[in-house]
Structure formats: structure tokens, C-alpha cells
Amino acid sequence: xxxxxxxxxxxxxxxxxxxxxxxxxxxxxxxxxxxxxxxxxxxxxxxxxxxxxxxxxxxxxxxxxxxxxxxxxxxxxxxxxxxxxxxxxxxxxxxxxxxxxxxxxxxxxxxxxxxxxxxxxxxxxxxxxxxxxxxxxxxxxxxxxxxxxxxxxxxxxxxxxxxxxxxxxxxxxxxxxxxxxxxxxxxxxxxxxxxxxxxxxxxxxxxxxxxxxxxxxxxxxxxxxxxxxxxxxxxxxxxxxxxxxxxxxxxxxxxxxxxxxxxxxxxxxxxxxxxxxxxxxxxxxxxxxxxxxxxxxxxxxxxxxxxxxxxxxxxxxxxxxxxxxxxxxxxxxxxxxxxxxxxxxxxxxxxxxxxxxxxx
Numbered sequence: 157x158x159x160x161x162x163x164x165x166x167x168x169x170x171x172x173x174x175x176x177x178x179x180x181x182x183x184x185x186x187x188x189x190x191x192x193x194x195x196x197x198x199x200x201x202x203x204x205x206x207x208x209x210x211x212x213x214x215x216x217x218x219x220x221x222x223x224x225x226x227x228x229x230x231x232x233x234x235x236x237x238x239x240x241x242x243x244x245x246x247x248x249x250x251x252x253x254x255x256x257x258x259x260x261x262x263x264x265x266x267x268x269x270x271x272x273x274x275x276x277x278x279x280x281x282x283x284x285x286x287x288x289x290x291x292x293x294x295x296x297x298x299x300x301x302x303x304x305x306x307x308x309x310x311x312x313x314x315x316x317x318x319x320x321x322x323x324x325x326x327x328x329x330x331x332x333x334x335x336x337x338x339x340x341x342x343x344x345x346x347x348x349x350x351x352x353x354x355x356x357x358x359x360x361x362x363x364x365x366x367x368x369x370x371x372x373x374x375x376x377x378x379x380x381x382x383x384x385x386x387x388x389x390x391x392x393x394x395x396x397x398x399x400x401x402x403x404x405x406x407x408x409x410x411x412x413x414x415x416x417x418x419x420x421x422x423x424x425x426x427x428x429x430x431x432x433x434x435x436x437x438x439x440x441x442x443x444x445x446x447x448x449x450x451x452x453x454x455x456x457x458x459x460x461x462x463x464x465x466x467x468x469x470x471x472x473x474x475x476x477x478x479x480x481x482x483x484x485x486x487x488x489x490x491x492x493x494x495x496x497x498x499x500x501x502x503x504x505x506x507x508x509x510x511x512x513x514x515x516x
Contacts, residue, residue: 160204160219167200168226175237184241191234196364201227205316271488271511272374272500276356279376279484282400283354288378291353293339295360299329301338305467306417321360332360337417340379340479344468349475350382356484370497374484379460381470381477387420387459390478394424394457401487402429409451418458418479425451426490452490455482 171194178187193199205223208216280290303315314320314334321332339355347353356376363371380389391410398406407427415421427433428446435443436450446452457480462472485500492511494500499507 161222164201164204164219164222164226167194168229171195171230172233175233179237179240182241182244184238184245187234187237187241192364195227195230195234201230206313268505268508270500270508271492272484275484275488275491276374276376279397279401279487280354280356282397283352283378286352286396288352288354288380291339291343291355292357293333293336293342293355295333295358296323296330297333297338299331301341302331302333302335305341305464306337307461307463307467308416312416319362321362334361335359335481336375336377337479337481340377341464341468343379344381344465344470349470350380351477352380352382354378365498370485370501372501373497375481376484377479377481379477379479381460381465381475383475385459385476385478387478390457390459390480393478394480398426398454401491402426408454410457413456413458415456415458417461417464418456419461421456421458424454424457424480424482426454428452429490454487454490455480457481 171190174190174194175187178184178190195201201223205220208220208223211219284290299315303312304310308314320334323330323332336355336357336359339357340353343351343353343355354376355378357374358372359375360372365371378393380393387410391408394410395408398408406429409425409427410422411425413421413423428435428443428450429452430445431441431443431448431450433450435441435446435448439448442448457478460477460479465472465475465477485497488494488500488511489497494511
């Protein structure tokens with residue numbers, strides 16, 4: 157235990173020193189690199205956090221608090237360092253730039269709808285055509301609806317503050333929803349059966365801001381609860397959605413996985429639409445899109461866990477159901493070959509126009 161305490165303290169000290177060095181160098185790139193090293197998913201403190209399960213409850217509680225404090229200190233240090241560098245860069249740019257106020261005013265081009273908004277409507281239209289309903293819910297959600305009602309245990313890793321954004325005060329047990337699944341539970345609690353709904357919307361997680369991850373992104377989840385539903389109905393629904401989004405030639409597969417709210421559970425994979433799976437068999441022709449695996453992960457799904465139905469007051473001996481969810485942002489990337497998720501939030505009108513120009 158003393159070794160782990162010392163390791164946390166040492167790592168925090170090294171992280172703060174790295175911030176100071178990056179600020180002294182005036183290098184924002186170095187600061188970002190060091191931030192990923194010290195508080196990213198592969199950081200040593202994250203590794204120690206994942207090892208807490210091997211300790212006794214008292215030790216886990218004590219050391220977990222120390223690690224959280226260390227991560228909070230490092231996060232604050234990196235944010236302050238980034239603000240310092242950005243302020244210095246802005247001041248330098250303002251000093252170097254001059255503006256000719258006598259130049260004629262140019263007319264700005266008309267705007268364009270964001271490709272995510274367009275795709276949400278298209279995906280919802282697929283289900284509306286099948287008789288489903290579109291449901292919505294609050295983004296600031298009750299912890300019970302986001303976790304407990306969906307069969308997440310009290311010590312599930314997703315509840316850690318390093319993954320979930322809690323709203324002050326924490327005693328009120330309110331969070332920024334980590335998925336749109338709470339909408340499904342709200343629907344079960346308020347609507348009569350059978351239920352067929354899709355729930356699109358924003359979700360929030362403490363993820364890094366990089367080319368493939370955003371702390372705020374969009375999901376579309378579906379829920380069907382009726383008598384006699386099975387995994388076969390789920391597969392048929394997903395195949396129909398995939399063909400509507402990517403074309404009739406698309407191929408899907410279900411790969412066994414685990415989710416607390418479904419049993420059995422699976423990951424939804426799409427056959428790579430660039431190499432069509434050939435790169436997995438021929439290493440001499442690698443594929444950047446699927447990383448030569450032949451398949452691209454699209455989302456998760458499964459048969460609704462009876463405990464979830466029981467939490468909503470549904471008789472699981474009479475009713476069954478299936479649920480699924482996928483990232484809308486990544487669906488746009490797959491459809492349009494966009495390479496960087498950060499382009500989705502930069503507000504550049506040229507990006508929206510380009511994607512709308514190639515959208516189906």
C-alpha cells in the first residue's frame with residue numbers, strides 16, 4: 157500500500173513538472189502529449205485505478221480517493237497550462253497581425269445544416285417507417301435511471317468520476333447521461349406495452365478530445381418490448397438499418413460481448429466497405445479503415461435483461477425485448493469517409509457543406 161501511495165505522489169509530481177516544462181518551452185503540442193501521458197486512458201494513474209479491485213474495501217476506498225485527487229490536480233494543472241499557452245499565442249498573434257479597416261466587406265455564404273442533424277433525421281425516418289416512435293429525455297439525468305435501473309452494479313467502473321460527469325452537489329446523484337438508455341427506462345415507466353422506440357441525443361463522457369473521441373457525442377438507441385421478441389428480431393432490425401444507411405450490399409455480424417442491461421449481448425460489426433474483409437486475409441494489402449481486421453465496430457446490442465424489465469415493472473415472464481445503440485458521429489464518419497471527429501465540433505461551414513455534398 158505504501159508503494160502505491162508513493163507511486164501516486166510521484167506520478168502527480170512528475171505530471172506537474174511536465175506542465176511547467178511545456179509552458180516554459182511555449183509548446184502546446186508538448187503539453188497535449190504530456191496530458192495524454194499523465195491523465196489519458198493509458199496513464200499510470202489510470203492503471204493503478206484499474207487495480208483497485210484487488211484491494212480490500214477500506215484500502216480501495218482510501219487509495220481510490222488519493223488517485224482521484226491526483227487526477228484532479230493534474231487535470232487542473234494541464235488546463236491552466238493550456239490557458240497560459242493559448243493566451244500567450246493569442247497575444248503574439250494580435251501583435252503580429254494588422255487589420256485594414258478600409259477593405260470592402262465581403263458577403264458571407266449561406267449556412268448549411270450539420271451532417272449529424274441530417275443523419276439523426278434519416279435514421280429516425282427508417283424506424284418511423286416501421287411504426288416506431290421517437291423518444292427524448294433530459295441530458296442531465298438521475299443516476300438511478302442511468303445506472304441502477306439498467307443493472308449496473310454499485311461498483312461498476314462506469315460510475316467512476318474519471319468516466320462519468322457528476323453534477324454538483326454529488327449528494328443529489330445527478331449526472332450528465334453517459335448514454336441515451338435512460339430514455340428507454342423512462343419510456344417503459346410511462347408508456348403502455350408494447351413499446352417500440354428510438355432515442356437519439358447527446359451523451360457525455362470524460363473522454364479525451366482527439367481524432368476518434370469526443371467528450372460530447374451523439375447516440376441513437378432503440379428499444380422494443382413485446383411478447384415473443386427474440387435475438388432474430390434484433391438481427392433483422394439491425395440489418396434493415398444498416399442497409400438503409402450504407403447500401404444493400406452491406407454485411408453485418410453480431411460478436412458476443414457483455415453489457416449489464418442485455419443478456420445475451422453482442423457488438424454490431426460492419427464488413428469493411430473499403431477492403432470488404434480482404435485485408436484480414438491478405439496482410440500485404442493493409443486497410444487503414446478497418447486496420448486490416450476486415451470488420452468495423454458499429455455499436456452494441458442484445459436481448460433486454462429481465463432485471464431491467466422488472467425494474468420498470470414489466471412482467472419478464474410475459475414480455476421480452478431487444479435493445480441496441482450506436483454512435484451517430486461515427487456513422488457519419490463511416491458513410492462519408494471523415495477522418496477526424498474534431499471536425500464535427502469546430503463549426504467550419506466548409507466541413508458541413510462537403511459532407512452534405514456526398515451524403516446519400
